[in-house]
Amino acid sequence: MSNEPEVYYHREPETLGGNIIEIKTDTARVIFDCGTELEGAPDAPPPEVPGLFTAGEPVSAVFITHYHQDHAGFIDKIIPGVPVYMGKKAAAIMKAYNEAQGRDFPEGARICGFLKDGATVTVGDITVTPFLCDHSAADSYMLLAEAYGKRILYTGDFRSNGRKSFPALLSKLPRDIDLLIREGTLEGSARISKTERELEKDFLSEFLRREGKPVFVLSSSTNLDRLVTVYKAARKCGRIVLTDPVLSSVAEAAGGKIPRPGFPGVYAFTPTGNGRTYAVLKRFKSRLGKARIAEKPFVMFVRASMGEYLKKLSEKTSFEGGALVYSTWEGYEDEPQVKDFLDTCASLRLETVYIHTSGHADANAVKALIERTRPRQAQIVHTAPKDKKGDRK
Numbered sequence: 001m002s003n004e005p006e007v008y009y010h011r012e013p014e015t016l017g018g019n020i021i022e023i024k025t026d027t028a029r030v031i032f033d034c035g036t037e038l039e040g041a042p043d044a045p046p047p048e049v050p051g052l053f054t055a056g057e058p059v060s061a062v063f064i065t066h067y068h069q070d071h072a073g074f075i076d077k078i079i080p081g082v083p084v085y086m087g088k089k090a091a092a093i094m095k096a097y098n099e100a101q102g103r104d105f106p107e108g109a110r111i112c113g114f115l116k117d118g119a120t121v122t123v124g125d126i127t128v129t130p131f132l133c134d135h136s137a138a139d140s141y142m143l144l145a146e147a148y149g150k151r152i153l154y155t156g157d158f159r160s161n162g163r164k165s166f167p168a169l170l171s172k173l174p175r176d177i178d179l180l181i182r183e184g185t186l187e188g189s190a191r192i193s194k195t196e197r198e199l200e201k202d203f204l205s206e207f208l209r210r211e212g213k214p215v216f217v218l219s220s221s222t223n224l225d226r227l228v229t230v231y232k233a234a235r236k237c238g239r240i241v242l243t244d245p246v247l248s249s250v251a252e253a254a255g256g257k258i259p260r261p262g263f264p265g266v267y268a269f270t271p272t273g274n275g276r277t278y279a280v281l282k283r284f285k286s287r288l289g290k291a292r293i294a295e296k297p298f299v300m301f302v303r304a305s306m307g308e309y310l311k312k313l314s315e316k317t318s319f320e321g322g323a324l325v326y327s328t329w330e331g332y333e334d335e336p337q338v339k340d341f342l343d344t345c346a347s348l349r350l351e352t353v354y355i356h357t358s359g360h361a362d363a364n365a366v367k368a369l370i371e372r373t374r375p376r377q378a379q380i381v382h383t384a385p386k387d388k389k390g391d392r393k
């Protein structure tokens with residue numbers, strides 16, 4: 001019997017996302033995350049991993065830290081029969097996000113168990129303990145693997161600048177771990193990220209500065225922290241919040257305190273009249289059409305595909321003096337659809353402003369993590385390419 005669990009990185013660690021990490025002992029093979037590469041071709045096949053995506057002795061289990069594509073994107077390529085674990089709310093959000101866009105929830109996703117903060121799962125001679133952490137995806141986890149008396153902590157994606165207490169998470173993590181596998185998205189950047197609460201103040205002052213003029217927010221449809229931040233700021237100044245069918249469905253799936261149509265001042269709208277989108281919209285009793293939207297001061301969550309809709313809406317109410325708030329990773333600005341959308345917004349006289357903070361670990365977060373866990377060895381994964389260092393998601 002070997003006395004060390006073996007660790008394999010099925011993706012180069014110097015890859016922006018796309019983590020697929022294997023921990024192997026004599027009796028078990030456990031996979032952490034099965035993501036697509038953010039910078040690869042969109043339909044690129046998964047890498048050859050026998051027993052995970054291709055024929056071979058099936059891996060023992062797959063654990064998915066969160067629902068972002070670069071961690072969960074290949075969930076439907078996992079060979080049948082392999083047990084998959086992820087957060088319960090995360091799975092519900094992923095399902096709602098896919099279905100609202102007319103895509104079936106991945107067929108291959110046979111989620112056999114849900115991760116719960118601190119609840120250990122045993123797979124052969126490996127035990128896996130998830131720790132709930134803060135990230136720009138709800139219900140995200142760090143994963144601790146223990147075997148042969150060794151401890152390996154994989155951070156997934158995390159941050160210390162969200163609404164969840166980072167010190168509370170640190171206090172739960174073990175000390176003196178053998179290997180720390182951590183995300184390095186912001187590696188090399190000295191910038192310390194704003195907190196989500198600071199961002200709320202920035203949004204509020206932007207809303208007040210624009211008086212009653214339209215404000216649009218371009219952000220990820222699964223970034224529910226940002227929805228909460230915008231909602232809190234909007235409530236303080238009497239703006240209604242408008243969410244499209246995708247964001248409305250995702251917020252509904254998250255449940256709890258996440259603002260969604262039916263909450264005071266939150267309404268669904270649809271950017272297109274096509275049958276599927278309208279069918280999703282109809283589930284929400286609190287919804288507004290263009291004419292009603294134009295009557296009130298509002299903040300509307302938009303996506304880069306909504307340029308044509310904004311043109312039509314601008315015929316109902318002037319956008320002069322309004323703003324488009326860019327509230328997502330700056331790297332997306334280079335994508336042709338986003339560029340076109342920003343051009344459309346400018347032609348409609350919206351001023352683009354930037355209010356965003358990262359979902360990833362800044363230098364302070366990394367330092368505190370290392371001080372707490374005192375790793376004997378460390379491996380950085382999930383690093384941004386050199387020309388695109390900055391905030392992601």
Ligand SMILES: [Zn+2]
Nearest residue numbers: 017068070157
């Ligand atoms: Zn990621």
Ligand SMILES: [Zn+2]
Nearest residue numbers: 066068137157
């Ligand atoms: Zn992520």
